[in-house]
Amino acid sequence: MDLLDDMRIFVNAVDARGFTAAAEKLGLSKQFVSRRVTTLEAALGARLLLRTTRRLAVTDLGRIYYDRAVKILEDVAAANLAVSSQGERPRGNLRVSAPMSFGTMFLASVMPAFLKAHPDVTIEMELNDRTVDIVGEGYDVAVRIGLLADSSLIARPIAPMRMVTCASPAYLDAHDAPAIPADLRDHACLPYGHSQRVEWTYQIDGKLTGVPITGRLRVNNGELARDAAVAGLGLAWLPVFIVAPALANGRLVTVLDDFAPPPSAIHVVYPQHRQASLVIRSFADFLTSACAVAGTTW
Incomplete structure (x- = not known):
């Protein structure tokens, strides 16, 4: 060698x-x-x-x-x-990790177009809400939502992402809507995530502040938290793309909007040594364009 x-x-x-x-x-x-x-x-x-x-x-x-x-x-x-001929069009297998809700609600609808546009590319996609070890677990690229931990990975933003606090009209009819984030301690909340300690982040006095919340139903999938909120079980704190249809038809309404954190982003991340990969660049370019088309839902 x-x-x-x-x-x-x-x-x-x-x-x-x-x-x-x-x-x-x-x-x-x-x-x-x-x-x-x-x-x-x-x-x-x-x-x-x-x-x-x-x-x-x-x-x-x-x-x-x-x-x-x-x-x-x-x-x-x-x-x-x-x-090389690969410089003309992408080819090869791409192993992708993505969050469950983003995969089912967005990637499922746009992947056929990507594969039609790139006939020499195959996709192996795994949906999982945990943060995978991209290199150690053999992924080429991952989609990650929200603030990123420091790492040696290349992170390319493909769309902005907003978080909202929301509940059903029926829940808010039965409970006073929270006026400030501290009021959440008196509400039924719907924790979403893997950590035993769950905090929702708000902008309070110009600073991002984590507010501890608890609830009787903890889930590790955003769609489950959304559906529980629609059913009147409590307040949820979720990305807009998960709750946009429910907000549009009135099944959910937002609260604490004055304290909402600034938009973060949805990223495509991949190892530094894959930076020149044409298939990864094509995948990221495609998702950026597809997210822009659907931009009103982010």
Whole structure:
């Protein structure tokens, strides 16, 4: 193998935070991946990774080498795309992770158009509301909604996203509507998420503030929270795209609008070393255009 191959293996090992996950992603054995990284370190005369029984840690020199290696691999990939047939149109398999509600309410309707426009692309899509490890679990790209955690992933915004607090008219007829976020403690709320402690975020005195809420029904899917709110079980705090039809026909109405947080975004995220991938760029371009067409629902 040449230096570029070893460099690519090293970058994948860092991204995956382990030889096993990197080997699965690359279709190689764990022993081979470990051996090639050791060979690379010997050629450079420097320790790039610290190995423990549980994980890999990147040394200071390893981090410097990783940043340079990612840029080199991106440049090589871009050069190849510029002169190859793949530069003319995207091709290959794209493994996608997306949130459940976004997938069923939006992606399901637009994916046929994407596949018709790109006949040499195949899509393997998994819908899940948890935050997946893109590299470690073998995904090429993921759709993520809201504020993003700091990471080495490339994040491309494809649409703005607003959160609203809402309830059914029947619920608000039976309970005084909350006037300020602190009033939520006296209301039945519909927690949505995986965390045991759930906070809804509001802009209070110019600052984003998390307000703890509780409720008798906790769900990990936005559509379930919406339907529970429509049924009069309490207040929900959800992205507009999930509740837009119910707001339009009056089954839900918004409250606490004066305290709504600023819009965040829906992103397509992918590893740095995939930045030159034509199929990923085409997927992100397509979703950006499709979201713009449906923009009034965000």
